[in-house]
Amino acid sequence: MARDELVTGNVWEQYSKKVQDRMNNPVAMGEFTQEDADKAGAKLIVADFGAESCGDAVRLFWLVDESTDTIIDSKFKSFGCGTAIASSDAMAELCIGKKIDDVVHITNTEVEAFLRDDSDQPAVPPQKMHCSVMAYDVIIEAAAQYKGITRDDIVNADIICECARKTRKDLVDAIREHQITDIDDLIKTTKAGSYCKSCIKPGGHEPRDVYLVDVLADTLETLENERLTSAAETTESGANSFDKMTIVQRIKAVDAVIDEYIRPMLVMDGGDMEIIDIKENIPHFDIYIRYLGACGSCASGSTGTLYAIESTLRQKVDENIRVLPV
Amino acid sequence: MEVYLDNNSTTQMDPRVEEVYIDNIKKFGNVNVIYNKGIETRALLNSAYDTLYEGIGAQDADDIVITSSTTEGNNTVIKTFLHEFLEGSEKNHIISTVAEHSSIKAPLKYCKKMGMDVTYVGTDINGLVNIKEIEEAITDKTCLISVLIASNETGAIQDIKEISAIAKKHGVFMHSDGAQAISRMKVDVTDLGVDYFSFSAHKFHGPKGVGGLFVKGGVPYNTLIHGAKNVMGGKRAGSLYNNGVAAMATAVEIANINLPFLDHTTQTLRNKLEDELLKIADTKSYVPRVKRLKNLVAISFRGVEGESMLWDMNENGIYISTGSSCSSEDLESSAVVEALGEKVEIANATVMFALSKFTTEEDINYVIEKVKSSVERIRSISMTYAKQEAFTQFVEDH
Numbered sequence: 001m002a003r004d005e006l007v008t009g010n011v012w013e014q015y016s017k018k019v020q021d022r023m024n025n026p027v028a029m030g031e032f033t034q035e036d037a038d039k040a041g042a043k044l045i046v047a048d049f050g051a052e053s054c055g056d057a058v059r060l061f062w063l064v065d066e067s068t069d070t071i072i073d074s075k076f077k078s079f080g081c082g083t084a085i086a087s088s089d090a091m092a093e094l095c096i097g098k099k100i101d102d103v104v105h106i107t108n109t110e111v112e113a114f115l116r117d118d119s120d121q122p123a124v125p126p127q128k129m130h131c132s133v134m135a136y137d138v139i140i141e142a143a144a145q146y147k148g149i150t151r152d153d154i155v156n157a158d159i160i161c162e163c164a165r166k167t168r169k170d171l172v173d174a175i176r177e178h179q180i181t182d183i184d185d186l187i188k189t190t191k192a193g194s195y196c197k198s199c200i201k202p203g204g205h206e207p208r209d210v211y212l213v214d215v216l217a218d219t220l221e222t223l224e225n226e227r228l229t230s231a232a233e234t235t236e237s238g239a240n241s242f243d244k245m246t247i248v249q250r251i252k253a254v255d256a257v258i259d260e261y262i263r264p265m266l267v268m269d270g271g272d273m274e275i276i277d278i279k280e281n282i283p284h285f286d287i288y289i290r291y292l293g294a295c296g297s298c299a300s301g302s303t304g305t306l307y308a309i310e311s312t313l314r315q316k317v318d319e320n321i322r323v324l325p326v
Numbered sequence: 327m328e329v330y331l332d333n334n335s336t337t338q339m340d341p342r343v344e345e346v347y348i349d350n351i352k353k354f355g356n357v358n359v360i361y362n363k364g365i366e367t368r369a370l371l372n373s374a375y376d377t378l379y380e381g382i383g384a385q386d387a388d389d390i391v392i393t394s395s396t397t398e399g400n401n402t403v404i405k406t407f408l409h410e411f412l413e414g415s416e417k418n419h420i421i422s423t424v425a426e427h428s429s430i431k432a433p434l435k436y437c438k439k440m441g442m443d444v445t446y447v448g449t450d451i452n453g454l455v456n457i458k459e460i461e462e463a464i465t466d467k468t469c470l471i472s473v474l475i476a477s478n479e480t481g482a483i484q485d486i487k488e489i490s491a492i493a494k495k496h497g498v499f500m501h502s503d504g505a506q507a508i509s510r511m512k513v514d515v516t517d518l519g520v521d522y523f524s525f526s527a528h529k530f531h532g533p534k535g536v537g538g539l540f541v542k543g544g545v546p547y548n549t550l551i552h553g554a555k556n557v558m559g560g561k562r563a564g565s566l567y568n569n570g571v572a573a574m575a576t577a578v579e580i581a582n583i584n585l586p587f588l589d590h591t592t593q594t595l596r597n598k599l600e601d602e603l604l605k606i607a608d609t610k611s612y613v614p615r616v617k618r619l620k621n622l623v624a625i626s627f628r629g630v631e632g633e634s635m636l637w638d639m640n641e642n643g644i645y646i647s648t649g650s651s652c653s654s655e656d657l658e659s660s661a662v663v664e665a666l667g668e669k670v671e672i673a674n675a676t677v678m679f680a681l682s683k684f685t686t687e688e689d690i691n692y693v694i695e696k697v698k699s700s701v702e703r704i705r706s707i708s709m710t711y712a713k714q715e716a717f718t719q720f721v722e723d724h
Contacts, residue, residue: 012637023634023637048709052675052710053674055650055674056631058709059709077709079631079709079711081633081634081650082637084631084634085707
């Protein structure tokens with residue numbers, strides 16, 4: 001208990017605009033019949049998950065192109081609250097154009113992320129997350145039906161470490177949550193790979209299709225792409241902070257300030273400067289510079305001028321900047 | 327347009343009650359002071375008490391303890407018996423019902439934790455408790471029977487008079503949670519034969535934060551709020567909410583005067599709403615009208631989940647409540663509605679329309695129109711209302 005829990009919150013007020021819009025006007029709501037499937041030359045899949053007695057139930061309809069195992073169209077019907085309807089709608093839409101093997105990786109957290117208005121703001125409050133769980137379950141149900149196998153076959157197929165029963169999702173979640181970059185940390189944190197060790201990398205006791213190192217590399221690549229996209233998006237909106245910038249963005253930001261506030265002052269005295277490198281030295285950002293022209297021999301280069309450059313950059317760019325002449 | 331039909335949760339203050347509430351704010355003197363500043367407060371409270379005693383049929387030998395709410399009154403009664411038990415009483419058993427509000431169920435859960443026994447008697451398909459079952463549950467150890475007079479969710483009205491008679495016959499004390507009583511029926515605690523009766527002003531167009539607990543003269547009472555002994559004879563300490571008490575008394579008085587209006591106008595509007603909604607296919611309302619609060623319709627539309635119905639109603643400015651699990655804190659559907667003997671899925675589809683004296687015919691016409699269109703919309707999304715034939719055919723084919 002604390003101040004922010006004293007006035008009861010309203011879950012509806014915490015819904016994103018996208019959740020509200022999809023509740024009011026779901027885009028993928030509807031049904032397919034065998035006739036629709038015949039017309040499209042596709043296989044019809046109809047899968048159910050949940051029950052009215054639990055308060056939520058969803059039915060997913062797919063038209064699947066059997067030559068490519070691709071879902072060419074997808075619709076849903078749902079008995080449930082606003083969150084259940086909105087997440088079913090988003091889930092059905094996310095299935096369109098995907099291959100069966102890819103679609104089984106769509107999780108409810110992904111559906112939730114898709115429903116966000118702002119990447120930092122959850123689309124629904126935590127207590128409503130359970131209403132979106134079925135979005136994942138019904139996809140597995142539909143995929144199992146298409147492949148003529150059981151749910152368990154699909155869920156188990158995703159297991160990377162058989163000894164510790166860790167799925168790709170468990171590993172990806174751990175890498176994200178604990179910011180793991182190293183295979184040993186991944187093993188230590190998740191316990192995956194700590195028993196027979198076959199799943200760590202090729203060359204172990206038994207050969208595998210996918211190894212922990214692959215999952216780590218894939219995930220790091222995804223995270224890096226996400227970081228770049230987010231950096232690009234936030235720069236566009238003018239809201240990026242120095243610590244979130246890529247190295248190129250940092251150089252540009254520092255150079256812009258030097259151009260505007262520092263260089264004119266140096267040039268007046270017949271000198272100049274250039275940036276050699278920017279290093280992250282937590283909690284500091286060390287900016288290595290070289291003086292050019294008259295500045296190179298000026299005594300103030302390590303005192304007054306240096307102080308002026310550093311304080312300007314701290315004020316205009318980031319307060320943790322240190323400037324080091326080389 | 328905005329239509330408030332959640333009047334069993336809380337109500338709008340009556341303008342006449344509001345006037346009393348505001349006019350008496352200035353009478354800030356504490357009732358228990360020895361100097362003259364208490365005179366006007368004493369006059370105010372004496373007059374309010376006269377109205378309250380008359381309004382609910384209490385006798386001079388009885389107490390009406392001013393509380394903050396029905397919840398406090400309920401807690402006071404139940405914990406009176408918990409304290410007796412903790413102080414060594416042999417009586418460790420309380421009988422209540424599945425239809426109770428959380429302000430009864432939660433303190434009873436606490437009593438259980440402290441070592442007492444609790445029996446919850448079920449309700450039948452009409453939401454009524456089985457009185458025979460109550461009698462059968464009584465043992466030598468039973469100290470209290472607590473049964474709500476009417477459910478806020480189903481509106482089912484219990485026969486408190488008969489249950490009180492049984493309690494008396496067995497030497498057991500009788501409490502009734504009367505939150506839904508005043509303004510919805512004539513209340514006479516003496517006639518009901520109860521030992522304790524709790525109520526809240528905000529349920530009958532009075533202010534929030536004030537309620538009353540009727541305690542029959544001579545029955546056990548242990549204070550919940552300890553403090554100064556010179557406020558309400560030490561039965562509940564803390565400076566009194568003077569203008570709140572005065573406003574509550576006025577609200578009781580007006581509620582009684584308005585009972586004929588409830589009978590001919592509010593009830594008629596309720597009936598119109600119910601009749602019209604029942605014309606929608608696969609719709610069912612609960613509890614026969616003669617056994618139900620005159621201002622309430624509890625109804626389910628097959629295939630329409632309760633919270634999604636609330637959503638669509640809210641989009642249209644209509645405020646109602648539901649027994650659906652989705653909208654509850656613990657994700658459990660309403661035990662009270664489930665107790666009607668209905669399947670859980672029906673509890674998840676049940677919504678309640680609770681009218682008040684401020685509800686107009688225009689409001690009801692608007693609600694009827696919007697419910698019809700919303701049910702149609704949500705059913706178009708609903709899988710449980712999808713074309714069953716197509717699905718059955720599909721299942722057969724595969």
